[in-house]
Amino acid sequence: MAKKKRKSKKTFLDACRRWKSDNSNNRKPTINDVAALAGVSKKTISRVINASPLVNPSTREDIQLIIDEIGYRPDPQARGLALQRSYLIGMIYDNPNPQYVVNVQQGILDGLRGTGFELVVHPCDRKSETFLEDARSFVELQKLYGVVVTPSVSEDERLAEVLREVDCQYVRIASVALDRDERMIVTNDRAGGRDAGKHLAELGHKRVAMVTGRRSFRSARERREGFEEGLGEFDIELAPGYVAQGNYTFESGLAAGAELIDLNPPPTAIFAANDEMAAGVVQSALIAGINIPDELSVVGFDNFQTATRIWPRLTTVESPSRQIGLLAARQLLQFGHDTSDKGLHNHTTPKLIWRKSSGAPSEGSNNT
Amino acid sequence: MAKKKRKSKKTFLDACRRWKSDNSNNRKPTINDVAALAGVSKKTISRVINASPLVNPSTREDIQLIIDEIGYRPDPQARGLALQRSYLIGMIYDNPNPQYVVNVQQGILDGLRGTGFELVVHPCDRKSETFLEDARSFVELQKLYGVVVTPSVSEDERLAEVLREVDCQYVRIASVALDRDERMIVTNDRAGGRDAGKHLAELGHKRVAMVTGRRSFRSARERREGFEEGLGEFDIELAPGYVAQGNYTFESGLAAGAELIDLNPPPTAIFAANDEMAAGVVQSALIAGINIPDELSVVGFDNFQTATRIWPRLTTVESPSRQIGLLAARQLLQFGHDTSDKGLHNHTTPKLIWRKSSGAPSEGSNNT
DNA sequence: GCGTGTATTGACACCGGTATCAATAAGCGT
DNA sequence: ACGCTTATTGATACCGGTGTCAATACACGC
Missing domain, CATH: 3.40.50.2300 (Response regulator)
Known part of the structure; x- marks a missing residue:
């Protein structure tokens, strides 16, 4: 059934071995080397490495054998060019x-x-x-x-x-x-914000505050709106006076936290739009001598390393x-x-x- | 003084403009385009973009003009090939x-x-x-x-x-x-470790402990040896019983911290070979109700974000x-x-x- | 036996650069 | 004016792949 003239597997392997020992300077094999060894044109090799269906299965087999044997891999640069x-x-x-x-x-x-x-x-x-x-x-x-x-x-x-x-x-x-x-x-940061809102509402918080990110960031808007929706499901409102503007940095969280804590009456819970700011809020509470979570609950967003490094460990919304x-x-x-x-x-x-x-x-x- | 036949700047600019409007499909210019516009061979263009000294200054000038005008940039793939x-x-x-x-x-x-x-x-x-x-x-x-x-x-x-x-x-x-x-x-992590040791010794600590990283990591060995050297300068020894083995993770720091704190007498200072472990030590102290820095000093290594997110903020060695x-x-x-x-x-x-x-x-x- | 369609393959130009080496022009000493 | 350098430039092959299109072989229907 073999096509006429088809060389045996062994013939190819021998040729490969010969090639390898000849290859003095240890060059990487190119498509031309493979073509020469297989006795076909480089275009056919190209077809094999590109899994083109237009190749005779037995030819493909031979070529694949040689490719594996001498470890040929097409050059991405040449291909790319x-x-x-x-x-x-x-x-x-x-x-x-x-x-x-x-x-x-x-x-x-x-x-x-x-x-x-x-x-x-x-x-x-x-x-x-x-x-x-x-x-x-x-x-x-x-x-x-x-x-x-x-x-x-x-x-x-x-x-x-x-x-x-x-x-x-x-x-x-x-x-x-x-x-x-x-x-x-x-x-879907909005859903995450919603979860944060529902979480705090379910815990029984009514005076809830938030540290937002820059309004120009879509995620900041989504997280905030989601949060309000979540609270809304429990008929709780995020009062404008309880919203502090941050910029996703730790420092801004620190400042925002201090600001919110100073409010009268102070919030019983703060949602920060990311963990960095939440860590800032936690630290500002610590500085002010406020106990978390007894006097103040804090929720972040991201679940990055920081969330578990600070104490108490941060409740947060994880985005995968x-x-x-x-x-x-x-x-x-x-x-x-x-x-x-x-x-x-x-x-x-x-x-x-x-x-x-x-x-x-x-x-x-x-x-x- | 102009070489014979040298075309004027304006001539080139005109040619460039013509090229740009002709360039229907908005192709990126290639070296061939530049060569054609300049009326020289591509090799000369190649010389110009490679800052070869073998080009007549006035030719170079002309070519540079064209390159800038049509925004030619050599293709890294072709060059690489x-x-x-x-x-x-x-x-x-x-x-x-x-x-x-x-x-x-x-x-x-x-x-x-x-x-x-x-x-x-x-x-x-x-x-x-x-x-x-x-x-x-x-x-x-x-x-x-x-x-x-x-x-x-x-x-x-x-x-x-x-x-x-x-x-x-x-x-x-x-x-x-x-x-x-x-x-x-x-x-030079050794110098960093030394600084940590001297810092604690200078503060007056005598019972000093350390959380090391894996011995197979060179940095872990260096930091430890440096630390011992630093202490040594003040005739303080790092007792074997005061060394806990960690693996650079937060969790290992947590465990090591708990272990060291339990020692009798407990160390008054702990140097952890990185911030993650130091954060673990700090957290374990918090859990055990030990005040930092009054009852226990902690020093880390790295000065990553975590160092300032935890409370109290971590004394640490910064590597740039x-x-x-x-x-x-x-x-x-x-x-x-x-x-x-x-x-x-x-x-x-x-x-x-x-x-x-x-x-x-x-x-x-x-x-x- | 012949026309036709299908499967398989290869020759050759091309992608956009670079290297080699020869060709040409200009400068200079005598 | 002539021979010899030196400065500048280009013709051509090549890097290692891919696309186009033609060539060949073979199967099939009639």
Whole structure:
């Protein structure tokens, strides 16, 4: 049944061995080496490594044998040059929180493992004059296969526009859908805020305060609105006087905490829009000699390391940032392939983790 | 004085304008476009972009004009293919602490800014069977220009050997010199440990304990030995019974702290080999109802975020990790260029930051 | 036996740069 | 004016893949 002239497996292996010993300078094998050994044209090798169906199965087998034997791996640069794209995924971010950045990176790397793609990280500064040009030239010069963009740059429509212009696949991570769903991983921060609100309401808090993030950040708005919704389900209102403005930094949380504690009457619970600010609130309470959770409950958002390092450990809302990175990577690799598997999740839901910084308000403190 | 036939600046600009309007599909300009516009061969363009001295100044000027006008930028992939290397820097790491990873990344990125190089991140697992092959294929396939390796993989000689084999420039970050100095950024953790020891001794502590990291980590040994040296300068000894074994995690610090506190007599000061463990020690003291710093001083190492999030804020030894990343990147880019500027610092020194978790021992507690 | 369709393969140009080496022009001493 | 340097430039191959399209072999229907 063998095609005429088909050489035996052994013949190929011998040839490979000979090649290996001849290969004095120990060069990496190229497609030409494989082609020569197999006695076919390089185009056929190209077909094999690209899993093209247009190859005779027995030919494919022979070639695969040789590839495995001499350890040939196609050169991404050469391939990229011909194809006009690279095997690199970019991550564009401006979130200053190291934990967040690393989590998402890890998730992306999880998704990239074994695919031959590599991750190029690219922080940016939206306030810079050259922000858009920088991003464009990064993506264009590297001919990135795709990029994932995290909050808050992900909310920047100009960047999204640029990415579309240079025809680069992208996935944006954000708290709400800004784009066609296939281009987004949405984290639903509103639901997280709602959980925080319900949690405090269920514990019996009535005088509730909040430290918000910058209004220009979508996540900050979502978390706040969600929080109000959660409280609203229990007919509790977030009074305007009980809202302090922060900017997601520890220091701003410290200041906001001091401010809220000073109110008369003081709140019995404070929800901070992220853990950093929550840690600031906790520290300001400690400084003021206020006991947590007896006199004041504090709830954060993120569940980063800090949440368990401070005392009491922080009740917080966890958003699965590593998982999010993973989904983003999968999404990106999915593009261009079959669109059949639409079952990709691109929504994630945060989840409240109840630790020791929140509890029922003490007797009498809630005499509204 | 103008060379014969030299076209005027305006002529070139006109040609460029014409080119831009002709360029229907808005392609990125290539070296061929520039060559055509300048009326010279692509090799000459190549010389200009590579700052070769073998170009007539006036020719160079003309070409530069055109390059700027149409916004030509050489394609890194094509260049890389021809040169057999890429314009990518790799970072190979296995340190699980997000803060450290991000700091070093940032530092490297600082050093890469404006150079056209990009950073590819590559975590690894030394315990994996395929660790070395993974690393090799990463570096080899991507033809990395260079890599920076952080602790503790940086201590792995097998990896260094692989990097040399594939002829890839590398810089290792480690607590002591393991390599020729040009290939290292050394952090001198021993000096940091010494500072911690002297700090506690100067405060008057006599019964001093330590939480160490894994003995297999060089930094853990250095920090410990430095600490003992520092104490030694004041004739204080670190008694074997006062040493608890940790593994750089918060949880291990928590356990070690509980263990040390239970000793009789208990130590009046504990030095933990990193902030995570120090935070654990602090938390275990809080749980045991021990006041810091009155009854117990705690000193950490790293000065990561956690150090200021906990209460009292942690006295700790700061190693300039971002700066270290910057130096590593500079070093890498320096390779192959003039070796004249040997003035590159490749040693950094940690520095003690005295916060509120350490103070003089309380009266009578030191009746040795 | 012949036309036609299908499966498989290869020749060749091309992606956008760089290296080699030869070609040409200009400068200079005598 | 001539030979010899030196300065400047270009023709061409090459890096290691991919796309296009034509060529070949074979099966099938009639």
